[in-house]
Each structure stands twice: as structure tokens, then as C-alpha cells.
Amino acid sequence: MPTLDVELNGEAVHDIDAPDSFAADGPFPVVLDNSGRSTHVHLHFDDDLDRVAALDEGNHFVADEATRHVHVSTADVDEPVRGKLKIVTGYGSNTRYVDVRVDPSTETPEEPVAVDEALSAPPERSPDLPPRQRAVNALDRLVQRGGIAGAVFGFLAVAAGVALALAVDSALVWLAVGLALLVALGAALLAVA
Structure with a gap:
């Protein structure tokens, strides 16, 4: 499972260091790694991405020099969906955008297990x-x-x-x-x- 790593407060207060782009073919975590003082982080998907990706909540508190994992659930898609993840710190004082692409899943769906009808009948007893x-x-x-x-x-x-x-x-x-x-x-x- 790919991970979107975001470093907070690395070089300066409210600094955001994140990759320019990120791709996933299913649910993924956004890992907020805080290198400094505690901070509030707001995460938001643009309209295109919001249709296929969802956060449990948008606002997150990350304590001093702590790491927080934010789960992103994704819908099954037939073709790649592109959009932007907006990352905001310092109550809007610093903003960073990451181009995110959600691809169709490469995992093959699990086939149902075939159950023999003989298992549903009680065992025969010889009276x-x-x-x-x-x-x-x-x-x-x-x-x-x-x-x-x-x-x-x-x-x-x-x-x-x-x-x-x-x-x-x-x-x-x-x-x-x-x-x-x-x-x-x-x-x-x-x-x-």
C-alpha cells in the first residue's frame, strides 16, 4: 500500500514538505510527520478527487514531534481519476497542493468459495x-x-x-x-x- 508522506515544520514553522504527485490504486494513508511544535493541519480534496476519495475528517491535530496517520478510503474506479489534495497549516498561513491520481485496482477480486451441497445436509446415521x-x-x-x-x-x-x-x-x-x-x-x- 503506498503512503503519502508529509513532513510538517521541517525547515520553518508551518512548513509543509510533500511530494508534487502521488498515485494509489486503493485506500492509502496520509502520514503527517511533525518535526517541530504541535500544529493543526487541514486536508481537503478538490471536487474531482472528492468523488472517489474520502477522509474520515479534514482537520487534524499533530502533537510536538509526533506522527499522525490519516486514512483515505477510495471508491473502485474504472479509469484513473486525477485531482488535488490541499494541505493547509497555521490556520491558512501555509498551503501546499499534491497532485493525486487514483487508479483502478490491480488486485483481482476474490472469487466466492464454492460450498458443496452435501455439507448442508446432516450426516446420515445408520439406525x-x-x-x-x-x-x-x-x-x-x-x-x-x-x-x-x-x-x-x-x-x-x-x-x-x-x-x-x-x-x-x-x-x-x-x-x-x-x-x-x-x-x-x-x-x-x-x-x-
Whole structure:
């Protein structure tokens, strides 16, 4: 992406050093590089260029020895469009014009990605599998998804909860263990689905 570099306050107060001409084939930044004290800069495109190029705002404050990037968006054009960018500092005390040309984009437009219609249909399930084969398939999916470690830790947590409930013999602990068992069962069903 080309950059329109503008130096401010280089040789004198409100001095503007910019190229005589600039060309771009798409959006570009105007880089305001301030070499001195803080300043206000006004940027404006003439009528021809204003039809295809736009600034978010025209007035910009650039702090002491700072750099400010101003984004210029451009419309798609079929043929080059020429115009002038007016750069003003010191509330009109110094003005500089840059001849700007916006060319047709050299980038090729992205082609849409073709999506196979088969991807929009849900996967086919074979309802006539015997229960043992369905269990083996579910276990295989669990292993492929890395759920064995989670299943082992869940089983150990439920076993520890049951042991605690037997040791304490409290209805509240049994309720918590039952709830944990239901959550573990639900997670296991989601993992193999």
C-alpha cells in the first residue's frame, strides 16, 4: 500500500514538505510527520478527487514531534481519476497542493468459495446397527475427541463423591453427588453424540 508522506515544520514553522504527485490504486494513508511544535493541519480534496476519495475528517491535530496517520478510503474506479489534495497549516498561513491520481485496482477480486451441497445436509446415521456396535462407535468418537482423560477424571470424581456420601451419610451430600452424577452423565452423552 503506498503512503503519502508529509513532513510538517521541517525547515520553518508551518512548513509543509510533500511530494508534487502521488498515485494509489486503493485506500492509502496520509502520514503527517511533525518535526517541530504541535500544529493543526487541514486536508481537503478538490471536487474531482472528492468523488472517489474520502477522509474520515479534514482537520487534524499533530502533537510536538509526533506522527499522525490519516486514512483515505477510495471508491473502485474504472479509469484513473486525477485531482488535488490541499494541505493547509497555521490556520491558512501555509498551503501546499499534491497532485493525486487514483487508479483502478490491480488486485483481482476474490472469487466466492464454492460450498458443496452435501455439507448442508446432516450426516446420515445408520439406525440398524446393533447396540454393541453403536457403543463401540460412541467410544471411538470419545477417544478421537480426546475425551478419555475427562471421562476418567469424571468417573474418579463421582467415585470420590459416593465414598464421601457413604462416610458422612448426609442427605445434602447425597444430593450433591446425584447432581454431579447427572452432570457427568450429560457431559458423557454430549461427548459421544
